[in-house]
Amino acid sequence: MSGTLIFGRTLSHISYIKSRFLTKECFNKCATLKSVRYFSVTASKKMKLVQFSYNDKPGQIRVGYVEGNGVVDLNKVDNALPNNLLGVLKNGDLEKVKKIKSKNPTTVPLSNVKLEAPITGQDKVLCIGLNYLDHCAEQKKTPPEVPMMFSKFASCVVGPNDSVKLKTDVTKKVDWEVELVVVIGKEASCVKAADAFDYVVGYTVAQDISARDWQKDKNAGQFLLGKSMDTFCPIGPWIVTSDEIGDPQNLDIKCSINGEQKQSSNTCQLVHKIPDVIERLTSVMTLYPGDIILTGTPGGVGLYLDPPQFLKPGDVITSTIQNIGTLETRVEKYTKQ
Helix, strand or coil, X not given: CCCCEECCXXXXXXXXXXXXXXXXXXXXXXXXXXXXXXXXXXXXXXXEEEEEEECCCCCCXXXXXXXXXXXXXXXXXXXXXXXXHHHHHHHCCHHHHHHHHXXXXXXXXXXXXXXXXXXXXCXXXXXXXXXXXXXXXXXXXXXXXXXXXXXXXXXXXXXXCCCEEECCCCCCCEECCEEEEEEECCCECCCCHHHHHHHEEEEEEEECCEEHHHHHCXXXXXXXXXXXXXXXXXXXXXXXXHHHCCCCCCCEEEEEECCEEEEEEEHHHECCXXXXXXXXXXXXXXXXXXXXEECCCCCCCHHHCCCCCCCCCCCEEEEEECCCEEEEEEEEECCCC
């Protein structure tokens, strides 16, 4: 298909997407599409990487990987390794971790630990808006010709056993958004789309929790405050390395609230694919190890239901992505410590 190239996508291809945008065909399951498998050549580890703390030592972060019903504490096997995943990535220590895994070290029962956010301390949390065809359709919007980027503060990242805490006196319209997360494994600058997966260490699940009243009305239409309230970025339960994922752009993705399914889609509906996004981002900024990219949410968010629905204290958000797992998040009312 010919046309002017814009970060890995031609204008004619964009017009093709737009012409199919409101047709029934674009919402069919992706099983009928040809599957292309994507692997990172730097991440042949086949692991579920985690950060955790021991039940008797809360708050003391450790790094490891899940093995069956247990977790391997990497720093106990090799005390030269950092005790957090960001340090492992920055030092380029994943090859050491692979060697440790091949020796089948002793595990600690998962019941003895608390899984924390699998990556913390990162430089950037980047997000893509309007990046699923069905999410665009529920808003009656044409998919954007280039990725619409925004950010969340890294300080709002929490883990799979942490709660989203609502400041109910500040916001009344807090919404759910299940998202596939790309985790950057090494420094990336001016990366071409063809090479983009070489910079991805793995994937996890996120909720891009969103205060719609602040996103739409209370901050002049700028997303930052509505997206970056405390606890508004749960991720986890682990980072699955790229070689276990298969094609990250053909994964079922779902979200339920209190057991009632709200979102059900597939990452094949991504408007702007992962390599194109990485190329665009790295054309203007350097991505560092541990940076995460939330790739967008599918249709079924609360704002566009009839009538609209929003999160409240006591709710349980269950977010599942094929080949990764399930992130369960409880919603509580914020109380000042």
